Every structure is written in structure tokens, then in C-alpha cells.
Amino acid sequence: MTLARADRSQRPPAASRATASDAAEGVRRAQRRRHRWTAWAFLLPIVAYLAAFYLYPLYRNLDLSLRHYTVRSFVDGDAPYSGWDNFRQVLHDPTFWPALRNTMVFTLVSIAVQYTAGLGLAVFFNRHFRLSGLLRALFLIPWLLPLIVSSSTWSWMLNSESGVVNYALHLVGVAPVDWLTSPHWALVSVIIANIWIGIPFNLVILHSGLQNIPADLHEAAALDGAGPWQQFRRITFPLLRPVSAITLLLGLVYTLKVFDLIWIMTKGGPTDSSTTLATWSYRLGFGSLLPQFGPGAAVGNILILIALVFGLLYIRVQKRQEA
Amino acid sequence: MRHLRRTVLAGLLAIGTLTSAAACSSSGSTSATGGSAGSAKGGTYTFWDPYPQFDASSDWGKRVASCGTAAGVTVKRTGMDTSDLGNKALLAAQQGNTPDVMLVDNPVVSTLVQAGILNKTSDLGLDTSTIQQNIIGAGTLDGAAYGVPIGANTLALYYNKNVLKAAGVDAAGIKDWASLTAALQKVKAAGKKGITFSAIGTEEGSFQFLPWFWGAGGDLTKLDDAKGAAALSLWKDWVSQGLAPHDVLQNTQTTSWQEFATGDYAFGENGTWQLGNAAKAGFPYGVINIPGQNGGSAPAPTGGEFVTVPVQKDSGRYTVTKKIVDCLISPTNLLATDTTLSYIAPVTTVQQQQVQQNSALAPWVSAVAAARGRTSNGLGTKYPVISQQLWTAVQSALSGGKSPQDALTAAQQAAANHQG
Numbered sequence: 001m002t003l004a005r006a007d008r009s010q011r012p013p014a015a016s017r018a019t020a021s022d023a024a025e026g027v028r029r030a031q032r033r034r035h036r037w038t039a040w041a042f043l044l045p046i047v048a049y050l051a052a053f054y055l056y057p058l059y060r061n062l063d064l065s066l067r068h069y070t071v072r073s074f075v076d077g078d079a080p081y082s083g084w085d086n087f088r089q090v091l092h093d094p095t096f097w098p099a100l101r102n103t104m105v106f107t108l109v110s111i112a113v114q115y116t117a118g119l120g121l122a123v124f125f126n127r128h129f130r131l132s133g134l135l136r137a138l139f140l141i142p143w144l145l146p147l148i149v150s151s152s153t154w155s156w157m158l159n160s161e162s163g164v165v166n167y168a169l170h171l172v173g174v175a176p177v178d179w180l181t182s183p184h185w186a187l188v189s190v191i192i193a194n195i196w197i198g199i200p201f202n203l204v205i206l207h208s209g210l211q212n213i214p215a216d217l218h219e220a221a222a223l224d225g226a227g228p229w230q231q232f233r234r235i236t237f238p239l240l241r242p243v244s245a246i247t248l249l250l251g252l253v254y255t256l257k258v259f260d261l262i263w264i265m266t267k268g269g270p271t272d273s274s275t276t277l278a279t280w281s282y283r284l285g286f287g288s289l290l291p292q293f294g295p296g297a298a299v300g301n302i303l304i305l306i307a308l309v310f311g312l313l314y315i316r317v318q319k320r321q322e323a
Numbered sequence: 324m325r326h327l328r329r330t331v332l333a334g335l336l337a338i339g340t341l342t343s344a345a346a347c348s349s350s351g352s353t354s355a356t357g358g359s360a361g362s363a364k365g366g367t368y369t370f371w372d373p374y375p376q377f378d379a380s381s382d383w384g385k386r387v388a389s390c391g392t393a394a395g396v397t398v399k400r401t402g403m404d405t406s407d408l409g410n411k412a413l414l415a416a417q418q419g420n421t422p423d424v425m426l427v428d429n430p431v432v433s434t435l436v437q438a439g440i441l442n443k444t445s446d447l448g449l450d451t452s453t454i455q456q457n458i459i460g461a462g463t464l465d466g467a468a469y470g471v472p473i474g475a476n477t478l479a480l481y482y483n484k485n486v487l488k489a490a491g492v493d494a495a496g497i498k499d500w501a502s503l504t505a506a507l508q509k510v511k512a513a514g515k516k517g518i519t520f521s522a523i524g525t526e527e528g529s530f531q532f533l534p535w536f537w538g539a540g541g542d543l544t545k546l547d548d549a550k551g552a553a554a555l556s557l558w559k560d561w562v563s564q565g566l567a568p569h570d571v572l573q574n575t576q577t578t579s580w581q582e583f584a585t586g587d588y589a590f591g592e593n594g595t596w597q598l599g600n601a602a603k604a605g606f607p608y609g610v611i612n613i614p615g616q617n618g619g620s621a622p623a624p625t626g627g628e629f630v631t632v633p634v635q636k637d638s639g640r641y642t643v644t645k646k647i648v649d650c651l652i653s654p655t656n657l658l659a660t661d662t663t664l665s666y667i668a669p670v671t672t673v674q675q676q677q678v679q680q681n682s683a684l685a686p687w688v689s690a691v692a693a694a695r696g697r698t699s700n701g702l703g704t705k706y707p708v709i710s711q712q713l714w715t716a717v718q719s720a721l722s723g724g725k726s727p728q729d730a731l732t733a734a735q736q737a738a739a740n741h742q743g
Contacts (some may be wrong), residue, residue, distance in 0.1 A: 075440055
């Protein structure tokens with residue numbers, strides 16, 4: 001306080017103050033300009049990176065989807081512009097609606113179960129019992145395994161002839177299920193495998209979110225007589241909302257584009273019963289001897305568009321939370 | 324913070340537009356540099372094949388290298404996955420740096436010809452007169468061959484002698500579909516499993532179905548006629564009666580072989596390339612040709628790769644390239660090459676030598692003689708479209724989604740739509 005008063009008494013007289021502040025303003029402006037250039041210099045690597053590895057491929061994909069490519073025009077690079085033809089072809093394809101429906105079911109069911117299971121486990125591990133660290137590390141295994149390994153393993157386990165799952169069912173007297181080869185079960189099977197792979201991600205993020213909630217809030221609530229369920233519903237869950245939102249969004253974007261798991265387990269089949277937009281896009285572009293790059297790129301763009309819509313939705317929700 | 328974010332975004336957009344514009348204008352020059360890099364290779368000739376399992380020290384690797392040495396150049400060989408090779412070739416052609424010699428799976432040849440990146444064998448002066456017509460047919464479009472088969476393989480039925488003996492079935496008595504199905508039922512009654520094959524939703528699935536489709540007299544341009552439906556019904560009935568396992572829908576030819584190798588199955592539909600594994604299977608086996616619906620051998624599709632010579636900007640390279648190719652396909656070298664690859668030679672005289680060396684190859688030689696190219700008879704690039712619909716129909720009938728006739732009707736409809 002005394003320091004501030006001393007400061008004030010040392011202020012220069014009004015007349016000289018104007019010129020001094022003008023000069024200071026000039027220096028500050030030059031400084032700010034220099035700052036801005038430095039800022040840009042720091043940004044340059046990431047900007048160049050984003051342009052080369054995100055914007056250009058995105059532009060190429062859009063270009064592919066708007067031209068009529070045959071193998072010859074792909075090589076010669078003179079494919080004629082065809083407007084929305086590829087999109088029209090894709091939308092009228094009998095595969096489109098089943099693929100869209102499967103994508104939605106796959107994504108929403110996966111996320112809902114992953115999130116619920118991940119949250120349950122996170123709350124469980126937040127209690128720090130003995131060996132909880134070790135057990136939590138074990139839960140991370142699905143995340144650490146390469147996807148090709150876990151998908152192939154699931155594919156073996158669910159094999160209708162020699163799979164361990166059908167063997168277990170046989171032991172309890174249930175008839176074998178054609179997990180991967182029946183149109184009714186194929187989608188269910190890939191969803192089960194995907195949930196298993198996605199739980200660790202939800203567990204880790206939600207667990208770290210839980211650790212940011214001050215323990216005294218829970219103590220205070222307990223003193224006020226709130227039971228464990230009420231504590232969870234009125235304290236843990238609301239305070240976890242920002243973390244939950246980011247977990248769900250990341251999970252959504254990640255699950256929308258899942259390709260390798262489905263391709264390894266069922267190839268999108270039998271027929272189209274487990275085809276999603278991602279596997280369909282791949283099948284069009286690379287799945288047969290005669291590639292259809294245009295429609296394949298069109299399906300890919302539709303997928304990007306869906307992810308973008310959800311991304312914008314997230315930003316809106318976040319803004320409302322901030323306000 | 325928010326202000327900064329907006330500035331960054333604007334900057335990104337601006338720079339992104341700039342770079343993509345620059346990329347557009349420079350795309351012409353990159354292909355030019357690709358071409359000049361090709362001619363700057365000098366004494367090195369590039370060679371792609373779909374045999375990543377063979378490294379430089381393998382017999383195949385040594386043979387390729389020695390053919391380069393004989394032509395006075397170094398051959399740089401790259402082996403890649405067969406399903407990858409077609410797309411890699413298209414991309415390389417787009418950038419103007421295709422390899423000098425490329426071995427591709429035979430149904431891919433017509434796609435690459437459509438793309439305009441392969442030379443005719445007659446333009447290069449390669450002699451293909453001794454090659455069997457049905458084998459080179461897969462690489463022939465409008466009467467001109469665009470490659471030389473390095474070898475051929477095809478499908479037949481392996482059988483487990485122990486299982487057949489226990490079930491009281493004589494393999495020699497299997498002459499048509501009825502006797503084969505009867506044999507499968509006997510095997511099942513004896514507590515063993517019938518037959519395994521691959522009906523996966525990829526080209527492999529079509530490849531395995533074709534002997535039955537053609538064996539019923541089916542026509543790839545008319546998928547929905549009664550003959551095709553008869554073949555699909557045969558497979559469907561086997562699966563629904565438990566004579567074939569339900570997981571054939573998932574089986575690749577490799578996993579189908581693994582099932583057969585367990586020793587539980589009486590029959591396995593598989594190719595020439597499994598002969599080496601058959602000897603290691605631990606039970607006595609035999610091979611019969613796939614029977615036609617009403618007797619005789621069904622035509623199986625030809626498998627195997629073609630040696631092709633992609634178009635180069637610098638046509639001066641073809642002289643050496645021709646020497647390398649001639650070396651690979653000369654009858655004396657073919658015998659060694661096809662023994663290495665476990666293929667049947669595409670030349671009759673060499674086939675006779677192969678049978679002399681190994682009499683077990685005799686049924687395969689006759690199967691290859693009866694085999695048919697998938698892209699033959701003018702089908703060319705129509706085949707990939709038809710094949711995709713065919714394997715889809717097989718999948719939908721075997722999984723119980725549709726009846727065989729409905730599945731094939733839908734397939735014919737879809738194939739017709741795609742070809743406009």
C-alpha cells in the first residue's frame with residue numbers, strides 16, 4: 001500500500017506525460033509488431049505441417065470425389081469434372097443406407113457402453129485400494145495392443161467352428177452362434193470387440209478427471225449426509241461434465257472412422273451386414289481389382305462431414321458451458 | 324486466447340490455399356522429374372513382384388539378380404503384397420516412375436492395360452508362341468498379349484486318405500456333384516467333417532467358387548441363369564446340411580488349408596501352392612480334379628503371375644528389359660523358376676519335365692490344361708465388377724440372407740448397373 005502511494009507521488013506533470021506516453025506507445029507498437037513476427041515464426045512449422053499433411057490431402061480427396069476417375073484418367077491425370085455425380089451414385093447405392101445405419105449403431109452403442117463402463121471403472125479405481133495401480137495397468141492392455149493383434153484374436157475367439165467363445169457356450173449348453181458369419185450377429189460381434197478396445201481410453205481420461213475433483217467436496221457432502229450414490233450424482237458427475245464431453249467427442253470421432261477392426265474381423269460382411277461408411281469407402285477404393293476412386297473419396301468426405309457436424313456440436317456445447 | 328485462435332485459423336486457411344495452389348501448378352513438373360529420375364537410373368533396372376516371402380538370398384531372388392547380370396545391368400528387386408501391387412503400379416504410373424519389369428497377378432493385367440501402362444509383348448518382340456493359349460488368355464485383350472505368364476496354378480480337391488478310408492469312400496468313384504455330395508454325407512455319418520473351402524468376401528471367394536460355377540456351365544455375363552444358381556445351391560446345401568463348416572464365409576485359402584490340415588476334413592479345395600504344406604500335413608493325401616455337375620473335370624480359374632513391361636518415357640530401356648524378361652521365361656529357366664514358386668509351367672514341354680521330376684504334379688498339369696482365365700474371352704476389366712458381385716452373392720446366400728437365385732439376380736442387376 002505504501003509503495004503504491006509513493007509511486008503516485010512520483011508521477012510526472014501532466015504536460016510532459018502526454019509526449020512520454022506517445023513515445024512509449026510507439027515503442028510498445030514496434031515491440032508488438034516484433035512480437036507478432038516472432039509469434040508467426042514460432043507458428044510456421046506447425047502451419048507448414050498442417051498444410052502439407054492435412055489441408056493438401058483434404059483438398060485432394062475433395063478433388064477426387066468431384067471427378068470421374070477411371071484407371072486410365074487416374075494415370076493420365078485428366079479426369080473430367082463431374083460435379084456431384086459421385087455423391088449421387090453413392091447416395092443411390094443400395095449399400096448407402098445400411099452402411100449409414102451400421103455406422104450410427106456401431107458408433108453410438110460403442111460409445112455409450114465404453115463411456116458407462118469406463119466411468120464405472122474410473123470411480124472404482126479412484127478409491128485407491130491395494131494393488132489398484134497394478135489392476136489399472138492391466139486394464140490398459142487393450143489400448144496398448146496393436147489393432148491387428150486384438151482384431152485377429154477376437155476373430156479367432158469368435159470363429160464359429162473352433163472359437164473359444166462357442167466352446168464356452170457349448171459347455172453351458174447353448175447352441176453355437178455364427179458370430180462373424182451370420183448377418184444378425186456380425187455387427188454385434190464387431191461392436192463387442194470395439195467396446196473392449198475403447199474402455200481403457202475412457203477409463204484413463206475419466207480417472208484423471210476424477211482426480212481433479214477436490215476431495216473436501218465429497219467430505220462436506222458426506223458430512224451433510226449424502227450417500228455414495230447422491231455424492232456421485234450431485235458432485236462427481238456434474239463436475240466431470242467437461243471431461244466427459246471431451247471423452248465422448250474424441251470417442252465419437254475415433255469410433256466413426258474405425259476401419260481396421262471391422263475389416264480384419266468381417267470385411268464388412270456377410271453381404272453388407274457389418275459395413276460402415278469407413279469400410280465401404282475402403283472397399284470402393286481398394287477392395288476390388290478395379291478401383292473406384294471417385295465414389296470411394298465421396299464416401300470418405302461424407303464421413304468427414306459427419307465428424308465435423310459432431311465437432312461443431314461439441315464447440316457449441318462447450319461455449320454454453322463457459323457462459 | 325480466442326483472438327489468437329482466430330488469427331491462427333485465418334493464417335492456416337490462407338497458407339493452405341497457397342500451398343494447394345502451388346501443388347496444383349507444380350504437379351506437372353513433378354511427373355517430369357519422375358521421368359528423368361527414371362532415365363538417370365543408368366545401369367539399374369527396377370523389378371517389382373508379389374513375392375515378399377522371397378528375399379535376395381532365395382532361389383527366386385538369385386534368379387532375378389542373375390538375369391540382370393546376364394543382361395549387363397543391376398536389377399533392383401522389390402517384393403510387395405499382391406493386393407497392394409496393382410494400386411502401387413497405378414500410383415507409380417501417375418507419377419511417371421513405373422518399374423522396368425513388373426510381375427502382377429493375372430486378373431490385374433487387364434486393369435493395367437485399361438490404364439494404358441503396359442506394353443504389348445509383340446511390340447517388345449517377346450516370343451509367346453509356346454505358351455498355352457488358355458493361360459496367356461488372361462493377359463490377352465483384343466487379340467494382343469500384354470504379358471507372359473511366369474507359371475500357372477489352379478484349384479483342385481485335396482483329400483485325406485485316412486478319413487475317406489474310415490468312411491468307406493473311394494476317391495476314384497467321385498465323378499460328379501452327386502457322387503461328391505454322397506461321399507460328404509458318408510464322411511459326416513462316420514463322424515468326420517466333409518469339405519472346406521474359402522467363400523470370403525474378396526477375390527479369393529470368387530476364385531474358389533468359379534470351378535463350381537463353370538462346372539455347372541455358368542456364364543459370368545449372365546450370373547442369374549439357372550446354371551449359376553445350381554452351383555450356388557450346391558455350396559449353400561453343403562453349409563446348411565453341415566457338410567461344410569459355416570466359417571467358410573470367413574476362410575481365406577490359407578485358413579481353409581489350416582482347417583484341412585487338422586486332419587478332420589475329408590476334402591479341401593485348394594491350390595497348387597499348398598503341395599509343399601501337404602507333404603508336411605502328417606497324413607496321406609491325394610488330389611482329384613474338381614468334378615463338373617454332370618461329370619468330367621470342371622474348368623478351374625488360372626492363377627499365377629504375368630511378367631509385364633510397363634511403358635517407359637525412355638524407350639531405349641526396352642532392349643535391356645527384353646533381355647531380362649527373355650531370361651526369366653526361357654524354357655530352361657522356367658523349369659527352375661516354377662519349381663521354386665511351386666507353379667505349373669505355362670509351356671507343355673516344361674510341364675512334361677516337371678511331371679518326370681515329380682509325378683504328384685500330374686493331376687495339376689491336367690487341371691491347368693483345363694483351366695480358364697478369369698479375364699479371358701473378352702471380359703477384361705468387366706471381370707472385377709462381376710467378381711465383386713459374385714462374391715457378394717455367395718456371401719449373402721451362404722449366410723442365409725437370400726436364396727441362391729435371389730442373390731444371383733441381385734448380383735446380375737448390380738453388375739449391369741455398374742457397367743452402365
